[in-house]
Amino acid sequence: METAEKLAPLGFGFMRLPLTNPDDPTSIDIDKCCELVDIFMEGGFTYFDSARGYHGCKSEWALKKALVERYPRESFTIATKLPAWLAKNAEEARAMFDISLQECGVDYFDYYLLHNLGESLTPGFEEYGLWEFCAQKKAEGKIKKFGFSIHDNAEELEKVLDAHPEVDFVQLQINYVDWESDIIQSRKCYEVCQERGLPVVIMEPVKGGTLVKLPEAVADVLRETEPGASITSWALRFAGSLPNVIAVLSGMNTPEMVAENVAIMRDGVPLTEGEHAVIERARETLAALPGVPCTDCRYCMKGCPEGVHINTIMQSLNIYDQMGDAYRAQENYNWNTGAGKASVCIQCGACESVCPQHIEIVSQLERAVKLFE
Ligand code: SF4
Numbered sequence: 218m219e220t221a222e223k224l225a226p227l228g229f230g231f232m233r234l235p236l237t238n239p240d241d242p243t244s245i246d247i248d249k250c251c252e253l254v255d256i257f258m259e260g261g262f263t264y265f266d267s268a269r270g271y272h273g274c275k276s277e278w279a280l281k282k283a284l285v286e287r288y289p290r291e292s293f294t295i296a297t298k299l300p301a302w303l304a305k306n307a308e309e310a311r312a313m314f315d316i317s318l319q320e321c322g323v324d325y326f327d328y329y330l331l332h333n334l335g336e337s338l339t340p341g342f343e344e345y346g347l348w349e350f351c352a353q354k355k356a357e358g359k360i361k362k363f364g365f366s367i368h369d370n371a372e373e374l375e376k377v378l379d380a381h382p383e384v385d386f387v388q389l390q391i392n393y394v395d396w397e398s399d400i401i402q403s404r405k406c407y408e409v410c411q412e413r414g415l416p417v418v419i420m421e422p423v424k425g426g427t428l429v430k431l432p433e434a435v436a437d438v439l440r441e442t443e444p445g446a447s448i449t450s451w452a453l454r455f456a457g458s459l460p461n462v463i464a465v466l467s468g469m470n471t472p473e474m475v476a477e478n479v480a481i482m483r484d485g486v487p488l489t490e491g492e493h494a495v496i497e498r499a500r501e502t503l504a505a506l507p508g509v510p511c512t513d514c515r516y517c518m519k520g521c522p523e524g525v526h527i528n529t530i531m532q533s534l535n536i537y538d539q540m541g542d543a544y545r546a547q548e549n550y551n552w553n554t555g556a557g558k559a560s561v562c563i564q565c566g567a568c569e570s571v572c573p574q575h576i577e578i579v580s581q582l583e584r585a586v587k588l589f590e
């Protein structure tokens with residue numbers, strides 16, 4: 218595996234910020250946020266990643282309060298994202314750009330992204346003319362680097378890049394568990410970008426925190442090799458060891474977390490070949506844990522009369538069963554199943570008759586209803 222000469226920089230993801238009310242994502246604790254930003258900046262890192270929709274549309278405002286109003290503009294870089302799928306029409310979608318500038322308190326973005334492309338989400342960006350709109354903003358100097366984030370597979374990524382080779386970078390979900398995953402396809406997506414000479418920003422290097430709290434059997438594989446190394450450092454160093462990476466994002470919300478991640482990425486070195494082999498064993502141990510053997514082929518979904526998002530539901534069950542991460546499993550379920558939740562299944566059985574893995578889909582869906590709805 219190709220390895221960078223030094224670890225890529227850490228980026229601060231503004232999507233899991235400290236709250237004053239845990240039930241209200243807009244209740245960002247700005248004082249605590251300032252403390253986190255200070256530790257991050259003192260550590261020598263400068264990349265901040267927000268999005269129009271994070272924290273009930275308050276993340277960009279928090280960035281202004283905790284960073285922009287407290288540090289010189291040239292001392293940091295800001296990335297934010299435009300979610301076409303939150304808008305009702307082109308006018309509303311385009312208006313988000315100026316709202317983001319205002320909320321962040323800046324007059325240009327260092328990095329600007331179309332947010333979360335892939336499959337059914339991609340056409341909205343075309344329909345609203347957002348590619349041309351952003352090209353215009355770049356020509357005006359309001360965007361320095363233009364790109365997009367995507368959570369889909371390599372085939373979908375290639376489709377977007379074939380249609381839009383003008384982008385400067387891509388934001389991808391990369392971590393050692395998803396690296397060889399048939400669903401996320403981190404490695405294939407990364408290779409697509411490398412073939413086209415596109416740098417990447419890495420999101421989800423610890424899979425939303427899942428790779429910080431590994432099942433014991435998997436954590437033991439890592440601990441046996443380097444007893445003193447934190448579990449988190451394996452995940453961050455894996456992402457940071459890849460060449461041509463702009464930043465490795467982490468959504469941090471405590472001073473301890475920021476300090477730990479800063480130390481790992483500032484003082485750490487890229488993984489050795491031997492360490493890559495250990496990661497491979499950890500991945501194999503994880504894959505051997507009980508789970509639904511879904512390969513994301515999606516044959517089942519073509520004939521489903523109710524549009525059940527079967528593959529995503531199987532993925533959520535695996536996050537729950539294999540990773541033991543109920544929070545992330547629920548989050549994946551809420552974000553990615555849309556109107557195709559397990560409870561709309563009418564138990565016709567059409568999906569089971571075509572599933573090459575012979576999964577008892579209907580009973581798994583019943584389980585998902587109990588767990589996630
Ligand atoms: S059993 Fe449920 S999920 Fe499967 S095809 Fe029928 S409605 Fe869709």
Ligand code: SF4
Pocket residue numbers: 510511512513514515516517518527528531571572573574575576578
């Ligand atoms: S057909 Fe089976 S393996 Fe393929 S996506 Fe559906 S449940 Fe998964």
